[in-house]
Amino acid sequence: MTDDSAPARPGLSRRGLLGLAGAGVVGAGIGFGIDRVVTPEAGAVSGAAASYPFYGEHQSGIVTAAQDRLHFAAFDVSDITASELEELLADWTYAANRMTTGLGAGKYGPASGPYDSPPDDTGEALDLPPSGLTITFGFGPSLFDDRFGLAGKRPDALVDLPHFPGDALVDTLVGGDLCIQACSDDPQVAVHAIRNLSRIAFGRASLRWSQLGFGRTSSTTRAQATPRNLFGFKDGTANLRAEDAETAKDVWVQPGDGASWMTGGSYLVSRKIRMTIETWDRTSLREQERVVGRTKGEGAPLSGGTEFSEPDFDATGRADAPLIDTASHVRLAHPSMNDGAALLRRGYNFVDGNDDLGRLNAGLFFICFQRDPRAQFVPIQLQLAKNDAMNEYLRHVGSGIFAVPPGATADRPIGAGLFD
Ligand SMILES: C=CC1=C(C)c2cc3[nH]c(cc4nc(cc5[nH]c(cc1n2)c(C)c5CCC(=O)O)C(CCC(=O)O)=C4C)c(C)c3C=C
Numbered sequence: 262m263t264d265d266s267a268p269a270r271p272g273l274s275r276r277g278l279l280g281l282a283g284a285g286v287v288g289a290g291i292g293f294g295i296d297r298v299v300t301p302e303a304g305a306v307s308g309a310a311a312s313y314p315f316y317g318e319h320q321s322g323i324v325t326a327a328q329d330r331l332h333f334a335a336f337d338v339s340d341i342t343a344s345e346l347e348e349l350l351a352d353w354t355y356a357a358n359r360m361t362t363g364l365g366a367g368k369y370g371p372a373s374g375p376y377d378s379p380p381d382d383t384g385e386a387l388d389l390p391p392s393g394l395t396i397t398f399g400f401g402p403s404l405f406d407d408r409f410g411l412a413g414k415r416p417d418a419l420v421d422l423p424h425f426p427g428d429a430l431v432d433t434l435v436g437g438d439l440c441i442q443a444c445s446d447d448p449q450v451a452v453h454a455i456r457n458l459s460r461i462a463f464g465r466a467s468l469r470w471s472q473l474g475f476g477r478t479s480s481t482t483r484a485q486a487t488p489r490n491l492f493g494f495k496d497g498t499a500n501l502r503a504e505d506a507e508t509a510k511d512v513w514v515q516p517g518d519g520a521s522w523m524t525g526g527s528y529l530v531s532r533k534i535r536m537t538i539e540t541w542d543r544t545s546l547r548e549q550e551r552v553v554g555r556t557k558g559e560g561a562p563l564s565g566g567t568e569f570s571e572p573d574f575d576a577t578g579r580a581d582a583p584l585i586d587t588a589s590h591v592r593l594a595h596p597s598m599n600d601g602a603a604l605l606r607r608g609y610n611f612v613d614g615n616d617d618l619g620r621l622n623a624g625l626f627f628i629c630f631q632r633d634p635r636a637q638f639v640p641i642q643l644q645l646a647k648n649d650a651m652n653e654y655l656r657h658v659g660s661g662i663f664a665v666p667p668g669a670t671a672d673r674p675i676g677a678g679l680f681d
């Protein structure tokens with residue numbers, strides 16, 4: 262469908278224009294013909310046609326019903342100026358807004374526009390509906406060093422994560438100046454989004470590391486059934502949910518929390534966690550359930566009840582032993598063990614081929630959102646890293662922390678508050 266109705270880019274740079282159209286010259290008025298179909302009512306339809314608005318008070322992809330696929334990317338910003346960084350964020354905003362409605366990244370589309378220039382969209386999503394695509398942007402601690410004059414804008418909550426006991430982080434899987442989380446129910450749509458945003462960034466930011474995920478490992482709304490992780494257990498049962506009134510205070514940065522440009526934003530922590538599934542698969546069901554603290558079939562707490570029953574950590578069985586083991590994951594991650602702290606989890610399973618020993622390189626790409634990582638992810642992970650029986654089957658190899666600013670509007674691109 263012909264489209265030129267997307268909101269104009271605020272202050273579009275010549276450089277950005279070139280990036281969006283590839284490396285060539287953009288000719289005015291040529292070839293507005295081929296693009297994808299706009300979904301009429303964002304969020305009102307489900308399935309492949311589902312579409313969530315990019316613009317809004319908060320970024321989408323946080324409390325949005327978790328989609329089934331992920332492409333996550335961390336970028337390093339090149340040797341550019343602060344105003345070129347601002348232009349990059351404006352160009353990303355423009356393209357992200359289009360792609361989440363099912364349009365191509367640029368106004369011409371993959372098979373139109375100036376014939377002697379590269380197309381402004383790569384084309385692999387041309388015939389595909391938006392499939393619930395959300396694109397969520399974040400800023401890593403390193404963005405606030407001395408390169409862009411942003412040191413004074415670094416929120417106190419955007420801490421450098423401490424070294425946790427047992428961490429086996431690999432340098433090439435850690436950090437990043439910027440991140441983009443693309444989620445969709447169609448893997449090709451998520452990959453198309455990251456590919457095009459990366460293409461638009463050419464010369465301004467480059468990929469540092471990236472991760473594909475399949476199979477969500479959380480539910481973020483009450484309507485969603487609980488999925489399973491690669492240990493075969495239901496994951497996401499006790500997650501924060503979009504509909505619950507208390508979720509907002511645990512997820513969104515509130516006025517007075519610190520850096521005012523982050524009000525309405527959130528903090529994302531990512532951990533690439535390798536799961537030694539071959540060892541797990543040789544472990545008895547009794548031991549698997551002891552480690553998790555829930556039943557494998559129903560996902561009910563070992564203290565009894567059904568999936569959504571509250572765990573009773575005081576309940577005891579034979580010889581007065583606690584029914585939910587003191588080292589079980591569920592007990593140690595529970596708010597009652599962590600000063601009331603809770604997380605909105607939004608992770609994905611991954612399998613990245615196999616290692617030299619013939620074991621699947623599999624695990625969970627853990628993502629969580631929160632109002633303040635100093636009071637949420639850090640203490641919970643410290644507790645787990647020290648005491649969790651699950652550690653025997655886990656290895657944390659990648660890590661990232663990012664400030665996720667509030668949502669953009671048609672005239673205020675993502676991260677505009679950094680440059681006020
Ligand atoms: C620091 C936070 C967490 C990490 C890292 C983490 C890794 C991890 N978790 C599972 C599997 C399950 N986790 C479950 C519950 C759960 N996990 C965390 C936090 C982290 N998990 C929290 C806060 C909770 C909820 C605790 C509660 O309030 O009851 C469960 C049980 C089902 C559920 O509630 O989701 C499973 C199963 C894996 C495999 C893993 C690393 C690979």
Ligand SMILES: [Fe+2]
Nearest residue numbers: 496590591594
């Ligand atoms: Fe967990």
